[in-house]
Amino acid sequence: xxxxxxxxxxxxxxxxxxxxxxxxxxxxxxxxxxxxxxxxxxxxxxxxxxxxxxxxxxxxxxxxxxxxxxxxxxxxxxxxxxxxxxxxxxxxxxxxxxxxxxxxxxxxxxxxxxxxxxxxxxxxxxxxxxxxxxxxxxxxxxxxxxxxxxxxxxxxxxxxxxxxxxxxxxxxxxxxxxxxxxxxxxxx
Numbered sequence: 349x350x351x352x353x354x355x356x357x358x359x360x361x362x363x364x365x366x367x368x369x370x371x372x373x374x375x376x377x378x379x380x381x382x383x384x385x386x387x388x389x390x391x392x393x394x395x396x397x398x399x400x401x402x403x404x405x406x407x408x409x410x411x412x413x414x415x416x417x418x419x420x421x422x423x424x425x426x427x428x429x430x431x432x433x434x435x436x437x438x439x440x441x442x443x444x445x446x447x448x449x450x451x452x453x454x455x456x457x458x459x460x461x462x463x464x465x466x467x468x469x470x471x472x473x474x475x476x477x478x479x480x481x482x483x484x485x486x487x488x489x490x491x492x493x494x495x496x497x498x499x500x501x502x503x504x505x506x507x508x509x510x511x512x513x514x515x516x517x518x519x520x521x522x523x524x525x526x527x528x529x530x531x532x533x534x535x536x
Contacts, residue, residue: 349430353422356410356482356502357512361401362418363482363502364409364429375484376404376440377500386444388437392428399425403483403501404439410482410501454489454496462527463490469524470497474517478503485517493529495521509533 352365370389378384379401384391390402393411398421401412411425432439455463467487478485483503489496497517503509518531 349433351426351429353426354482357508358412358483358502361410361412361482361502362422362425364411364425365407366409366429366433368433369407370409370439371404371406375406375500376402376444378402387440389429389432389439392432393425396421396424396428405479405482405484405501408479408482412502453487455491459490459527462525463487465525466490466495466521466528469521470517473520478512488534493527495528495531496534497531498535499533 350367352367354363354365356363376387376390378387378390378394381391381394384394384402387402387404389409390404393399393402393409398413398416399411400414401410403410403412409429413421453463470485470487474485481502483499483501485503486498486500487495488498495518497513499509499513503512513531513533518528521528521531
């Protein structure tokens with residue numbers, strides 16, 4: 349098994365590409381061992397003291413470090429990922445809650461058409477680009493012209509996340525939807 353790695357805009361996060369589907373549907377985000385309990389792979393990675401977060405996407409694994417240098421951490425992380433896939437254990441236990449379309453969204457029903465347009469732009473133009481950097485951005489709400497988005501994986505805590513939100517996503521949404529004034533990040 350050959351696992352590629354890619355740098356992300358977040359220097360604390362590295363993207364691992366195992367050359368196979370990791371999450372057939374949805375995503376999985378764990379920031380500690382308790383939240384990783386539903387995923388044997390995330391649990392294995394978060395058991396390492398230097399690892400502070402694991403994000404599982406369709407075909408990648410983003411690992412965020414607490415401390416240490418990547419050249420020292422990468423071999424152990426690669427080994428853990430390889431051992432997991434060779435073991436045949438599931439990436440996420442059956443019946444576990446995975447992220448996908450959230451029912452935690454908020455918006456005025458009168459804005460339903462605008463919200464659908466926002467979601468379509470996020471799905472078709474934003475998420476593919478952000479997944480390429482080892483992260484994910486999902487819609488959470490729309491109120492008074494402000495779009496609220498949740499940033500996960502490499503995007504969470506990334507030094508360039510504000511620029512991504514304000515100069516990238518906000519400009520894109522405002523270009524297509526004049527009713528959008530601003531974009532803000534929220535925690536899930």
